[in-house]
Structures are given as structure tokens and as C-alpha cells.
Amino acid sequence: MKLSDWREKKGWTLERLADELGCTVSAVWRYEKGKRDPDAGTKQRIFMLTEGEVQPNDFYDVPRWRRALSATLAALSGRAA
Template sequence: MKLADYLSQVEIKPSAFAERLGVTRQTLWRYMSGGRRPEWDVLERIRAETEGKVTPNDFLDDPVGNPGASEGSVEHDKTSDALGGDERAKPLRCLSAHGSAAFATEGQSR
């Protein structure tokens, strides 16, 4: 769930939530608008304050190559069926240590 949706649902003003997190209103606004990703400690505070309804993954953009995909959806690859399995490396997406999106390929290490 997106943070803005959560705040609207539980009727908490962003300024009050920012104070609970220990960040400025402007910083919270940047988190909600995607202009800035929260640091790990702030992500944990957001998760705790929302009782797990907003998670670090909720700050990632839509999955690569599948804009507008709904949460938890999996795109089926018909090419892999024709090949008898997926012969291509699968892209993985995660948050880097700095909170920005990072990409790797399945089986790839540092």
C-alpha cells in the first residue's frame, strides 16, 4: 500500500505522521511523491507506524518492463514455455543500501 493511501485511509495528516517519524513535512512529501526514497531506519519506522501495511517494497516503482502492473502480479512469459523453460536470465529488483533501486540478474553476484 502506498503511504499516501494509508494516511488517507486512516485519516492521519501528513504533518502529524512526519512528526511521528521524526522527519520534516517536506521530506515526507518527497517520500510520498517518489522524489526521495527513505533511508532504511525510516523505512522501518514507517513499517512499524503503519503496522506493516506500508512496507519498503511499496516505495519501489512498478516492476521493470511491466508498467502499471498491480501489486503481486506475475507476468507470464510464453517464450519460456516454448523453450521448455526460461533460457534467459531473470532481472531482479531490490533496494540498494542507499535506498535507491538496484538491478541484478539471477545468479549474478557482486
């Protein structure tokens, strides 16, 4: 689940989430927009605060990585021919 989805489901403001996580509002905004990746400690606090609903992997754009992997594998298989 995305952090912003969890926050909105709870009816929390950016300010409340920032207070609960012990970080700034701008940091939370950046986490939600994908502009900044939370460090390991912050990811752990998010996981605990959300009771596991927001997981560390939720901060990664896995579909983009899958597309990149597919493109790489296609390029490699073309070289082998």
C-alpha cells in the same frame, strides 16, 4: 500499500505523519510523491508505524523495473540470434 493511501485512510495530515516519523513535512511529501526514497531507518519506522501495511518494497516502482527487464531480455535474445 502506498504511504499516502495509508495516511489518508487514517485521516492523518502530512504534519502528523512527519511528527510520528520524526522527520520533516517536506520529507514525507517527497516520500509520498516518489521524489525521495526513505533511508533504511525511516522505512523501518514506517513499517512499524503502519503495522506492516506499508512495506519497504512499496517504495519501488516494480512495474517500471519489469518493463526495463523485459526490454533488456528482448535486446539480449536478439543479439544471440
